[in-house]
Amino acid sequence: MRGRAGACRYRAGVLAEPAPALSDLALGLIVVVLAVRLGRSPVAHRYWRTSFWWAGAAALAGFVHHGVVKHSERWTGPSWAVISAMVVIAVSYxxxxxxxxxxxxxxxxxxxxxxxxxxxxxxxxxxxxHAGVNALLACESLTMISIIALWARAARRRHPMAGAVIVALVADGAAAATKAIDPAITQRVALDPTSLYHLAQISGMVLLYAAVSTPRRPDPEPRALAG
Known part of the structure; x- marks a missing residue:
């Protein structure tokens, strides 16, 4: 009995999925710091800041999910559903x-x-x-396409933010593509596709932060861009 109790305590003290958990933690901490800095930016719209807060919170929740909740088969599904809902809110903002x-x-x-x-x-x-968390996240890709389409339109009208935002969105899309990499390849750098995805997301979020927080030159009224 003592041996079993000791084994349970040991298991509880170890991250269930160390690499995904720690990479999500790194992503979450960095994004939260960027959200705080956006709060001090005189040019960033408040919706950007809110989006960063939700994205950072989702990544930190991912740390708990991969590190702790994954020990329990019962709570893994509900935990992932909550994180997915947080991602949906971040994309909405x-x-x-x-x-x-x-x-x-x-x-x-x-x-x-x-x-x-x-x-x-x-x-x-x-x-x-065909309902489910994966289906929900797949449908969010349609929202991302809408976002990219709007910025492409803005780029044609020479919106001062368009180029930098599009680069950031492309970097984020490239990060998502890393999840499709063969695990045998990612193991060469001691990572799995999910962990690599988390780390790759950092560059996209940093680029997006730079795009929305940089002072802009005078530009036409936004309503003129909608014509």
């Missing part, structure tokens, strides 16, 4: 910030129209029996 920057602050209807694309796609999957 990312879209809100994009609409405000590109089209202007009075385009709530445009925001909800674009936001409904991902929601509608998920409803369709749910009705057809």
């Amino acid at each position: 990312l879209l809100a910030a994009t609409v405000a920057e590109v089209l202007g602050p009075r385009h709530q209807r445009t925001f909800w129209a674009l936001r409904s694309i991902g929601i509608a796609a998920y409803v369709v999957l749910a009705v057809t029996g």
